[in-house]
Amino acid sequence: MDPFESIKATFFQECEELLTDLESGLLAMEGGDKDAETINAVFRAVHSIKGGAGAFGLEELIRFAHVFETALDQIRSGVIEPTDEVVKILLRANDVLADHVQAARSDGAVEQSRSQAMLDELQALIGGDGGAMDAEEDEEDFGFVPVQMVVEEVPEESADPGAAPAASDVGEGERAWRIEFQPNPEMYTKANEAGLVLRELARLGRIEVEIDGAEVPPLDQLMAEHAYLRWNIRLVTDKDVAAIREVFEFVEDDCILTIVEETPAAAPAAAFEDEPPAVVPPADEFDPAALLARLTGEVGGGEAAPEAAEAAPESAPEPAPAPTAEAAPQPAAPAAEPQEMGVAGLIALAQKATAEVEQAPAPAAPAAAPKAAASGGSSAPAPQATIRVDLDRVDRLINAVGELVIQQAMLSQRVIESGLARSSAVALGLEDLELLTREIQDSVMAIRAQPVKSVFQRMPRLVREAADATGKKVRLVMEGENTEVDKTVIERLSDPITHMLRNAIDHGLEGPAEREMEGKPPEGTVRLAALHRGGRIVIEVSDDGRGINRERVRKIAVSKGLIAEDAVLSDEETDNLIFLPGFSTAETISDLSGRGVGMDVVKRSVVALGGRISISSEPGKGSKFTMSLPLTLAVLDGMVVTSAEQTLVAPLSNIVESLTPKADEVHFLGGGQDAVIRIRDTFVPLIDVGRALGFRDTPLNAADSVAILVESEGGGKAALLVDAIQGQRQVVIKSLEANYQHVDGVAAATILGDGRVALILDVDALVSTSRRKAAAPREKRMAV
Amino acid sequence: MALVQAGYRVLQAIDGVEGLEILQSQGADVVITDINMPRLDGFGVIEGVRANPDHRATPILVLTTESDVAKKERARQAGATGWIVKPFNPVKLVDAVRRVAA
Numbered sequence: 001m002d003p004f005e006s007i008k009a010t011f012f013q014e015c016e017e018l019l020t021d022l023e024s025g026l027l028a029m030e031g032g033d034k035d036a037e038t039i040n041a042v043f044r045a046v047h048s049i050k051g052g053a054g055a056f057g058l059e060e061l062i063r064f065a066h067v068f069e070t071a072l073d074q075i076r077s078g079v080i081e082p083t084d085e086v087v088k089i090l091l092r093a094n095d096v097l098a099d100h101v102q103a104a105r106s107d108g109a110v111e112q113s114r115s116q117a118m119l120d121e122l123q124a125l126i127g128g129d130g131g132a133m134d135a136e137e138d139e140e141d142f143g144f145v146p147v148q149m150v151v152e153e154v155p156e157e158s159a160d161p162g163a164a165p166a167a168s169d170v171g172e173g174e175r176a177w178r179i180e181f182q183p184n185p186e187m188y189t190k191a192n193e194a195g196l197v198l199r200e201l202a203r204l205g206r207i208e209v210e211i212d213g214a215e216v217p218p219l220d221q222l223m224a225e226h227a228y229l230r231w232n233i234r235l236v237t238d239k240d241v242a243a244i245r246e247v248f249e250f251v252e253d254d255c256i257l258t259i260v261e262e263t264p265a266a267a268p269a270a271a272f273e274d275e276p277p278a279v280v281p282p283a284d285e286f287d288p289a290a291l292l293a294r295l296t297g298e299v300g301g302g303e304a305a306p307e308a309a310e311a312a313p314e315s316a317p318e319p320a321p322a323p324t325a326e327a328a329p330q331p332a333a334p335a336a337e338p339q340e341m342g343v344a345g346l347i348a349l350a351q352k353a354t355a356e357v358e359q360a361p362a363p364a365a366p367a368a369a370p371k372a373a374a375s376g377g378s379s380a381p382a383p384q385a386t387i388r389v390d391l392d393r394v395d396r397l398i399n400a401v402g403e404l405v406i407q408q409a410m411l412s413q414r415v416i417e418s419g420l421a422r423s424s425a426v427a428l429g430l431e432d433l434e435l436l437t438r439e440i441q442d443s444v445m446a447i448r449a450q451p452v453k454s455v456f457q458r459m460p461r462l463v464r465e466a467a468d469a470t471g472k473k474v475r476l477v478m479e480g481e482n483t484e485v486d487k488t489v490i491e492r493l494s495d496p497i498t499h500m501l502r503n504a505i506d507h508g509l510e511g512p513a514e515r516e517m518e519g520k521p522p523e524g525t526v527r528l529a530a531l532h533r534g535g536r537i538v539i540e541v542s543d544d545g546r547g548i549n550r551e552r553v554r555k556i557a558v559s560k561g562l563i564a565e566d567a568v569l570s571d572e573e574t575d576n577l578i579f580l581p582g583f584s585t586a587e588t589i590s591d592l593s594g595r596g597v598g599m600d601v602v603k604r605s606v607v608a609l610g611g612r613i614s615i616s617s618e619p620g621k622g623s624k625f626t627m628s629l630p631l632t633l634a635v636l637d638g639m640v641v642t643s644a645e646q647t648l649v650a651p652l653s654n655i656v657e658s659l660t661p662k663a664d665e666v667h668f669l670g671g672g673q674d675a676v677i678r679i680r681d682t683f684v685p686l687i688d689v690g691r692a693l694g695f696r697d698t699p700l701n702a703a704d705s706v707a708i709l710v711e712s713e714g715g716g717k718a719a720l721l722v723d724a725i726q727g728q729r730q731v732v733i734k735s736l737e738a739n740y741q742h743v744d745g746v747a748a749a750t751i752l753g754d755g756r757v758a759l760i761l762d763v764d765a766l767v768s769t770s771r772r773k774a775a776a777p778r779e780k781r782m783a784v
Numbered sequence: 785m786a787l788v789q790a791g792y793r794v795l796q797a798i799d800g801v802e803g804l805e806i807l808q809s810q811g812a813d814v815v816i817t818d819i820n821m822p823r824l825d826g827f828g829v830i831e832g833v834r835a836n837p838d839h840r841a842t843p844i845l846v847l848t849t850e851s852d853v854a855k856k857e858r859a860r861q862a863g864a865t866g867w868i869v870k871p872f873n874p875v876k877l878v879d880a881v882r883r884v885a886a
Contacts, residue, residue, distance in 0.1 A: 189834075191843040191865040192884065200883055250866035250883065 011052045015101045018045040020457075023094055027460065030087045039082070042090075043072040049101065058104040064115060065100070067122045068093050074126060089125060092468070093118055095461050174205065174238045176262035182230035187254035194231065200247045205237030234262070391487070394447055401437075401444045402635075402732040408437045409753035441635070449484040449631075452530045452537075455494050456481045459528060462498060466505040473512050473523040474505055480530035485537045485631055492609055493539065493629070496602045500541040500625050501526060503599065508545035508623055518620065520544065536611075536653075537631055542624035548617040550574045556583065575615045575623075579603040607764065610636075610653075636733055638760060639708065640726040640752070644695035647758040649731055649750060650720065654763040656709040658725060661686075666702045677707060677719045684709070687766055688721045693745055693759075712767040720766065733760065745769065790878045800824025804832045807839060814885045815844045816868075816877075819855055827862050834863040843884035 025042035050065035071090070074080045082090075096110070096118045103110045170176045179201070183194055201207055210232040216222070235244065241259060248257055412430050420426055456478050467474040485493075509515075509524035516522055529540045550571060557563045557577045569577075577583060581600040606613045611629035630636070630653075638649035639658075665678045666686060675686040686707065690696045707719040731750035736743060736759075747762035787794050795810060797803035801823045807815060815833055819826035826846055833839045843865040848856045856867055868880045 189840070190860070190863050191841050196883060196885075247883075253860065 008056055011056065012101070012105050014052065015049055015105075018049050019094070019098050019101065021045045022097070023091075023460070026087060026091050026094055029082055030084070030091065034082055036076075039072070039076050043069065043076050046072055046097070049097070053104065056104075060110065060115075061097075061100045061104045064097060064119065067119055067126070068097055071122045071125050080125060086125065088464075089121055091460075091464055093122055095464065098461075170236050171238075174236050177233075177235045177237070177241070177244060178258075178260050178262050179233040179235060179244070180230065180256070180258045181233060181248075182256040183227050183251065184254045184256070185225055185227045187251050188227060189225075190250075190254065192251045192254070194229070197247060197251060198231065198233070201233065201235060201244070204239045204243060204247070205235055207236075208234040210234075230256075394444075398444050398448065401441050402734075405437055405441055405732055406751045406753075406755075408433060410755050413753040445486070445631075445635075446484075448487045450487050450490055451482045451484050452490060452493065452539075453481040455490055455497060456528065456530070458494070459497065459501060463501060463505065463526060466502050470506055470509075471511065472505060472509050474509060475523050475525050476501075477525060477527045478529070479527070483530040483532060483537060485530075485629070489537070489609060489629055489631070492605065496605050496613075496627060497528065497539060497541065499599075499602045500627070501528065504541055504543040504545070504623070504625075508543035508547075510546050514546075532631075533628070536628045539627045539629070540624060541627075542622060544622040547619040547621055547623050548575050548578070548615070550619070553577050572616070575617050578615065579613070610651075635730055636750075636760065638729060638731050638750075640729050640731075640758065641689075641706075641708070641722040642724050642726060643693075643722040644690035645723075646690070646693075646695055647726070647752060647756060648689065648722070649729075649758050649760045650708060650710065651747070651760065651763060652728065654710045654712065656711050656717070658706060658708045659719075661702045661705070661707045661719075661721075663703045675702070677702070679709060679719070684717045684719050685767075686719045686721055689761070689766070690722075692766055692769070693743075710763045710767065712764040716767050718763075718767040720761070720763075731758070731760070787878060787881060790881075792881065798822075800826070800829045800832075803829055807833065807842075808836070811838075812842065814881055815839075815842055816847070816881070817844065818847045819859065827858060830859060830862040830864050845880055845884060 022042055022045035025038050025045065028038050029042070046065055046069045050062055050069055053061040053065060068090075071080065071093070075082050075086070080086060096115055099110050100115070102108070181194070181197070183192075187194075198207075198209055212230045212232060213228065215230075216228040222228075237244070241261075244259055245252070248255070251257075408430075412434065415427055415430055459478065460476055463474055463476040504526050505524075509526070510518070510520075512522035515524065525544045527540070527542045529542075531538050531540075553574055554563075554569070554577070557580070558565050560583065562577065562580050562583065563569070578599045579602075583600065603613050606627050606629065609629050611627060613625065613627045615623055615625050617623035636649075637652040639652055639655055641648050641650060659679070661677055666675055667678070667683070668675050675688075676683040677686040686702065702721060705721050705723055706725055707721050708725070709717065709719050711717050729752075731752070733748045734750055736746060736749045739749070743759070745762055745766045746759045747765075748760045750758050750760055752758050795806050795812065797806050799822045800817070803815070803817060804824070806812070815829070817826045817829045821829075824832070830844055830846070833842060833844055844863065846856070846859040846864045846867045847870055848859065848867045849870050859867065865884045866880055868877055
């Protein structure tokens with residue numbers, strides 16, 4: 001990748017993080033957090049995006065970010081009050097900004113009308129020409145990201161050049177120190193870096209750094225091996241002078257260092273706060289693109305590495321005051337030499353410094369060190385010990401573990417068959433192996449487990465857009481974002497959740513006026529929650545809207561021929577009618593959730609994942625969709641049964657109970673092919689599994705068999721007739737489609753301990769097939 | 785071990801010569817070296833690192849004892865970036881690395 005592209009790629013990576021910060025900051029503000037630091041963080045995020053965009057000449061993005069930033073700046077300075085309304089506008093602006101970033105990344109374009117409408121809205125907020133970009137400001141804001149470093153907790157006033165920090169910022173038990181730090185060239189030859197020293201210093205407390213570049217000569221006279229820069233630092237800390245000295249421990253012999261306590265009387269910072277440091281290249285010549293070109297083009301000319309160390313620190317510890325145009329070119333001068341670091345390294349380093357000072361202190365992983373950064377590597381430090389692994393590799397591991405489980409089970413069975421004593425060394429060793437295998441299996445499954453956050457994160461935006469489209473006021477509450485579930489499941493959760501949320505907003509919630517009439521707050525609440533329950537993940541989407549209009553649901557179901565006119569349905573059954581294919585309660589197809597795709601699609605995708613979905617609703621109070629899914633798609637708890645000498649597995653999640661039928665409980669219908677069984681005063685269809693799957697033709701004598709009462713995902717019940725039950729076992733799912741072909745009534749296959757292949761029953765398919773055959777009106781509505 | 789937990793990748797060498805070989809073949813962002821080692825001592829390592837154009841700017845941390853001020857000064861003169869005073873604890877080690885690693 002050419003250097004420019006790689007910097008750009010880094011910039012976009014950075015943008016993603018900034019956008020996430022921005023959104024979470026805004027959401028915090030929406031939640032009532034009006035803390036100056038939160039507002040600052042939000043402002044910084046937009047500012048950094050704009051700064052980076054400036055360096056790459058991304059005009060559209062700059063234009064939008066600029067107005068956005070102006071609005072935020074006015075909030076920051078208290079001109080605009082961050083009311084709920086204002087924050088809502090900002091949240092939408094955040095979405096448009098994300099679109100702009102995306103467009104810039106893919107060389108696409110943003111919908112002009114949308115962007116313009118948002119701009120107008122922001123302009124209205126700012127009031128008049130507040131957002132106009134004049135030439136001067138233009139230049140200032142093109143400042144490259146690195147130089148805009150805002151050191152943690154710098155008092156706000158210092159963003160205004162010339163304003164001296166208030167002396168009162170020294171809190172209880174804290175003292176303010178003045179530190180002058182001028183490295184000798186020798187310091188750099190020992191691979192010490194001023195930037196790192198300053199970073200350390202920033203950990204001690206609140207820090208303001210002023211760079212003095214007065215001694216930097218013009219570029220052509222600049223000596224690579226020399227050190228020209230000095231820093232004036234003001235540090236407010238509760239640590240003692242020894243702690244400050246310790247920061248300079250490695251460099252104190254190679255620099256000129258003075259540390260003095262600030263006396264309250266001395267006008268703080270006046271000495272060097274007012275005038276910007278003298279700078280080499282004239283400000284009006286500054287052009288970011290040209291600068292970049294120059295840097296990338298001329299970097300090769302240098303011979304000395306040590307100055308590379310200087311190049312980065314120089315840009316990093318730039319003081320908080322709003323970056324002046326002059327400040328930006330500074331990194332250019334020293335950066336002319338280093339070959340390896342290059343511009344990317346420079347930027348990445350500076351960004352890293354920014355990130356680290358602003359965020360929690362964390363050691364930079366070596367991977368993020370200059371060399372990695374120079375090759376276009378990541379910009380953010382990765383303090384956590386995590387690695388990225390190709391999903392294929394994990395899947396291969398999972399497959400191998402599946403085989404291991406099978407092999408282990410086979411071995412155990414062989415040992416038992418060979419008649420070895422339970423207490424024999426072999427049997428005991430096998431027992432340990434079994435425990436170990438189970439542990440490996442669990443660990444491997446845990447590798448694939450991911451928090452549902454990745455899906456949840458996309459939802460606030462969706463809700464905002466849905467709320468806008470319907471003109472309703474909606475608050476989204478999310479819970480359990482860190483609930484972990486298999487990656488495959490996560491990926492497929494997105495669509496059902498999206499649909500349920502849209503449905504809740506479109507159909508569930510009332511408009512503000514209607515809500516007020518009913519004595520509810522005008523803003524509706526939609527809750528999205530994830531939790532673990534009984535080895536499954538449960539996703540709940542609930543709203544405090546009007547609830548399901550059962551009368552209407554019933555009418556529609558009748559009119560569409562889904563139920564008989566005289567059908568007697570419980571409330572719950574009525575509610576669940578909305579999952580029937582072809583059912584849509586929206587009288588007119590709305591733009592939002594009524595695109596001909598109803599809840600039946602949601603249901604189908606959930607069922608395809610081995611999950612189930614249900615709804616509970618209370619008129620006037622709201623509805624709740626509950627979706628429950630297996631944590632993994634790779635293993636299944638099953639009941640192993642035999643039928644016609646075949647070994648089969650029924651998923652445990654479907655099984656209600658097992659029983660031995662008595663002859664007088666079984667009744668044959670019609671020609672004697674179809675049977676029902678009476679279980680405690682209710683009749684359910686009796687399905688002879690052996691016949692249903694074509695293993696045999698002759699009917700089974702029910703009295704000699706075992707019946708398993710199963711419930712399909714739709715709630716329909718049936719009794720499966722099998723020869724015998726072998727036991728309960730966890731089995732590894734092997735796709736039948738991938739290895740053979742689809743078979744009706746069979747969901748998948750597995751390999752049992754004795755090495756034989758066993759089919760896993762598709763209970764839903766078996767039940768619905770039997771119900772189609774016995775199509776009575778009442779049965780029909782049950783075949784949900 | 786402490787470094788690994790802190791998220792660093794650690795390459796180990798049994799002596800100075802191997803250390804320089806590893807640095808040459810695999811590179812490193814920080815070099816940590818003892819003074820007393822077989823084949824090539826810590827000073828030799830520092831000189832070797834600094835003589836390599838690719839690693840003139842690679843930070844070097846030296847393990848020293850409190851008592852031996854002379855050795856520390858010699859290491860510093862040779863180009864050591866910083867030092868860790870023995871007996872060192874994991875916190876000190878990670879701290880020192882953080883202070884010199886970008």
